[in-house]
Amino acid sequence: MSTRSADPTRPDTAGAADNSGAPGPDAAPDNPLLRERAHLAASRSALRAMREEAESLDTSNVSANWVSAEALRHDIDQRIKALADLSGTPLFFGRLDYLHAPGRDAGATDEAEEAHRFYIGRRHVHDAGGDPMVIDWRAPVSQPFYRASRRDPMDVALRRRFGYTGGELTAYEDEHLTDPTEADTTSKLLQQEIERPRVGPMRDIVATIQPEQDEIVRSGLSGTVCVQGGPGTGKTAVGLHRVAFLLYAYRERLARTGTLVIGPNRSFLHYIEQVLPALGELEVKQATVDDLVAQVARVEVRGTDEAAAAVVKGDARMAEVLRRAVHAHVTLPTEPVVVVRGSRRWRVPAYELEEIVRELQGRGIRYGAAREALPQRIAHAVLVQMERAGEAPDDRVQDAVARNTAVKAAVKEIWPPVDPAKLVLRLLTDADFLAEHADGVLSEDEQKTILWARSVRSVRSAKWSAADVVLIDEATDLVQRTPSLGHVVLDEAQDLSPMQYRAVGRRCTTGSATVLGDLAQGTTPWATRSWEEALAHLGKDDAVIEELTAGFRVPTDVITYASRLLPHIAPGLTPVSSVRENPGFFDLRPVTEDAQVVGACEELLKREGSVGLIAADARIPVLAEALDAAGIGHLGPGEETTRETRLTLVPASLAKGLEYDYVVLDEPGAVVGGEPDERTGLRRLYVALTRAVSGLIVTHAAALPPQLG
Numbered sequence: 001m002s003t004r005s006a007d008p009t010r011p012d013t014a015g016a017a018d019n020s021g022a023p024g025p026d027a028a029p030d031n032p033l034l035r036e037r038a039h040l041a042a043s044r045s046a047l048r049a050m051r052e053e054a055e056s057l058d059t060s061n062v063s064a065n066w067v068s069a070e071a072l073r074h075d076i077d078q079r080i081k082a083l084a085d086l087s088g089t090p091l092f093f094g095r096l097d098y099l100h101a102p103g104r105d106a107g108a109t110d111e112a113e114e115a116h117r118f119y120i121g122r123r124h125v126h127d128a129g130g131d132p133m134v135i136d137w138r139a140p141v142s143q144p145f146y147r148a149s150r151r152d153p154m155d156v157a158l159r160r161r162f163g164y165t166g167g168e169l170t171a172y173e174d175e176h177l178t179d180p181t182e183a184d185t186t187s188k189l190l191q192q193e194i195e196r197p198r199v200g201p202m203r204d205i206v207a208t209i210q211p212e213q214d215e216i217v218r219s220g221l222s223g224t225v226c227v228q229g230g231p232g233t234g235k236t237a238v239g240l241h242r243v244a245f246l247l248y249a250y251r252e253r254l255a256r257t258g259t260l261v262i263g264p265n266r267s268f269l270h271y272i273e274q275v276l277p278a279l280g281e282l283e284v285k286q287a288t289v290d291d292l293v294a295q296v297a298r299v300e301v302r303g304t305d306e307a308a309a310a311v312v313k314g315d316a317r318m319a320e321v322l323r324r325a326v327h328a329h330v331t332l333p334t335e336p337v338v339v340v341r342g343s344r345r346w347r348v349p350a351y352e353l354e355e356i357v358r359e360l361q362g363r364g365i366r367y368g369a370a371r372e373a374l375p376q377r378i379a380h381a382v383l384v385q386m387e388r389a390g391e392a393p394d395d396r397v398q399d400a401v402a403r404n405t406a407v408k409a410a411v412k413e414i415w416p417p418v419d420p421a422k423l424v425l426r427l428l429t430d431a432d433f434l435a436e437h438a439d440g441v442l443s444e445d446e447q448k449t450i451l452w453a454r455s456v457r458s459v460r461s462a463k464w465s466a467a468d469v470v471l472i473d474e475a476t477d478l479v480q481r482t483p484s485l486g487h488v489v490l491d492e493a494q495d496l497s498p499m500q501y502r503a504v505g506r507r508c509t510t511g512s513a514t515v516l517g518d519l520a521q522g523t524t525p526w527a528t529r530s531w532e533e534a535l536a537h538l539g540k541d542d543a544v545i546e547e548l549t550a551g552f553r554v555p556t557d558v559i560t561y562a563s564r565l566l567p568h569i570a571p572g573l574t575p576v577s578s579v580r581e582n583p584g585f586f587d588l589r590p591v592t593e594d595a596q597v598v599g600a601c602e603e604l605l606k607r608e609g610s611v612g613l614i615a616a617d618a619r620i621p622v623l624a625e626a627l628d629a630a631g632i633g634h635l636g637p638g639e640e641t642t643r644e645t646r647l648t649l650v651p652a653s654l655a656k657g658l659e660y661d662y663v664v665l666d667e668p669g670a671v672v673g674g675e676p677d678e679r680t681g682l683r684r685l686y687v688a689l690t691r692a693v694s695g696l697i698v699t700h701a702a703a704l705p706p707q708l709g
C-alpha cells in the first residue's frame with residue numbers, strides 16, 4: 001500500500017502510486033491528486049446540476065389532485081435536501097478500479113476505463129449524459145470497497161482511499177489487491193479516521209466500515225440480525241448504516257411500511273440524529289420504547305415503580321394475565337336473540353349463539369376483530385332462517401339485521417368493548433380481579449407487589465409508570481392489531497424487559513429487526529440474560545446472532561482496565577480488543593476534594609475535542625456547583641458542544657451509548673453504590689469506564705471497587 005499526500009502541485013509527492021486514468025481536461029496528466037481533485041470538482045458541479053434540475057421541476061400540471069400534488073412536492077423537496085452538497089462531507093471517499101467492467105459478459109471487450117472505475121461516495125451523482133460520476137456506497141458495485149482483500153480481491157485491481165483536510169482532497173492511498181509483491185499494511189487514512197477527535201453529535205462511518213460490520217450492514221431485509229458487541233465496537237453505527245442500506249436496497253417496500261430506530265433515551269436519540277440525514281435518509285423515525293407505547297396508550301407517565309414491581313410487570317407472564325383478563329369479558333349467551341322485522345320474529349336460540357361465539361374464540365383473532373364480526377354472524381343465522389322460510393334476503397338485509405337493536409344489545413352483553421387502559425387500571429387496583437386472572441400465573445406475593453397501594457379513580461388521574469404503559473400497549477394489541485413496520489432497529493436492547501421486547505416485536509411482526517446490545521451493559525433489574533431468550537420475546541427466534549469484538553472507541557489501556565469487570569458482570573463474553581493505535585492515556589488519581597475533580601476537567605479541556613465528566617447521579621448537583629464556582633461552562637448529555645463549551649456533565653445513568661474524547665470518571669465506588677445491587681453497579685461502572693476515545697482520568701476519594709483489582 002502506498003499513501004500520497006501533501007502538495008499536489010509538486011508531482012513528486014503524488015503520482016507514483018497511480019498509473020491509470022485519463023487526465024481530466026484541466027489536470028496535469030502525471031499528477032493523480034490533481035486528476036482526482038478535478039473529478040471532485042466535476043462531481044460537485046454535476047451534483048449542483050442535479051439539484052437545480054430537481055428545484056426547477058414544476059408539479060402544478062402533473063398531478064391529478066391536490067393530495068397527490070402535495071405528496072409529489074414533498075418527494076421533490078426531500079430529493080432536493082438529499083442532493084445538498086454538505087460542506088465538510090466529502091462527495092466521495094474511495095475509488096475502485098475493477099479488472100473487468102462489472103455487469104458485462106466475461107468476453108466483452110469494452111476497454112473504456114470509465115467502465116472499470118468507480119468513485120464511491122455518500123450518494124449517487126451522474127453527469128448530464130446520465131453516466132455515473134459517484135456511486136452510492138450502498139450499490140452492489142461499491143461492496144468490494146469494504147470487503148475485498150488480497151485473499152479475495154473480488155475482481156478489484158485497485159482500491160484507493162481519499163484523505164481530506166477541511167473539505168479539500170489532500171491525500172490518497174492505494175492498494176493493488178492482485179499485486180503479489182505489494183505488502184499488506186494497515187491503512188493510515190483508515191487509522192486517522194478512527195482516531196479523529198470527536199466533536200458534536202455522532203457522525204457516519206461510511207468511509208471506513210469494516211468487513212465484519214459490512215456483512216451486518218448489507219444483510220437482507222427478510223431476516224432479523226442480533227448483534228452482541230462490547231463498548232465501542234460500532235453497534236450503533238452499524239445499525240444506522242444498515243437502515244440506510246435497507247432504504248436503498250428496498251426503497252419502495254420500506255417507503256410503504258416505514259422504518260424506525262429505537263434508542264434508550266432522548267439524549268441518546270439526539271446524539272445519533274444527524275447520522276441518517278448525513279447519509280441522505282431523512283424519513284426514518286426515531287423513538288424510545290416509552291414514546292412508542294405512550295402514543296398508543298394515550299396516557300402520561302407520571303409515576304415510577306419499585307424495582308420489584310417493575311420486574312413483575314415486565315415479565316412475559318403478564319401477557320398471559322392480560323390475555324385472560326381481556327378474553328374473560330366474553331360471556332356465553334344464555335338467552336336467545338329475537339329480531340323483529342315487519343310482522344315477523346326471528347329467533348336465534350342460545351345454543352346457536354354459543355356455537356357462533358365458540359367458533360370466533362377458536363379462530364385466534366383479536367378480541368376487537370371478533371367483536372366486530374359477531375353481529376354479522378348473528379345476522380347470518382337470521383338470514384338462513386329467512387331463506388328456509390322462503391324469503392330471498394340480500395346483503396342489505398343482513399347489514400340491517402346486524403344493526404338491529406336486539407342484535408346490538410346481545411353483542412354488548414356477550415362481547416362487550418374493552419378499554420385497555422381501564423382494564424390495566426382494574427388489574428392494578430382490584431386485588432380480586434387480579435387474583436382471578438393471575439391465578440396460577442403469578443404468585444400471591446407477585447400479585448401483591450404489583451398492586452397499587454392507593455385506589456385510583458380514573459385512567460386520567462392515575463400515576464402510570466413506564467412499565468404500566470407497556471401493559472396497556474399489550475392489552476391494546478389484544479383488542480386490536482398493532483400496525484407493523486418494515487424494519488426496526490433496536491439499540492441498547494439489553495435493557496429491555498420481556499414485555500418491552502414484545503411491544504417492539506409487535507411493531508415489526510411482518511417486518512424484520514436489527515437488535516443491538518451488550519449483555520455486559522445491562523443495567524436494569526430485568527436486563528437480558530441471553531439473546532436467544534430476548535429474541536423469543538421479540539417473536540424473532542430465527543434471528544442470526546453476530547458478535548463484534550474490535551473496539552473503535554476505547555484505547556487499549558482503558559478497555560483492558562474496564563474488562564477486569566467482565567468476569568463479574570457477564571462471564572463468558574469476549575473482551576473487546578481496541579483497534580486504536582493511539583494508546584491514549586489512562587490515569588488513576590486519588591483526590592481529597594471536588595476541586596481536584598474540576599482541576600482534572602480543566603486539564604483535559606486544554607486538549608482538542610469533547611470532555612465528559614461522568615459521575616454517580618447523586619454526585620451531579622455537587623459537581624455542577626463546583627464547576628460553576630470555577631467558572632467552567634458545562635452541558636447536559638445530548639446537548640451539542642460548541643467551541644466555547646466542550647464539557648458535558650453526565651449522570652452515570654445517562655452515559656450509555658455516548659462518547660467523549662476525554663473523560664473524567666468521578667468516584668467509581670459511588671457509581672457502583674448508586675445502583676440497587678452490586679452487579680448492576682459494576683455494569684454501570686463498566687459503561688462509564690468505556691466512554692473515552694483518547695483518555696480517561698479516574699478520580700477517587702474513596703477506595704476503588706475491589707473487582708477492579
Ligand SMILES: Nc1ncnc2c1ncn2[C@@H]1O[C@H](COP(=O)(O)OP(=O)(O)OP(=O)(O)O)[C@@H](O)[C@H]1O
Nearest residue numbers: 205208209210231232233234235236237552553657
Ligand atoms: N468502522 C469504523 N470506522 C471508524 N469509526 C468507527 C467504526 N466503527 C465504529 N466507529 C466509531 O466508534 C465509536 C463507537 O461506535 P458505536 O457508538 O457505534 O459503538 P457501540 O458498539 O454502539 O458502543 P456502546 O456499546 O458503547 O454503545 C463511534 O465513534 C463510531 O463512529
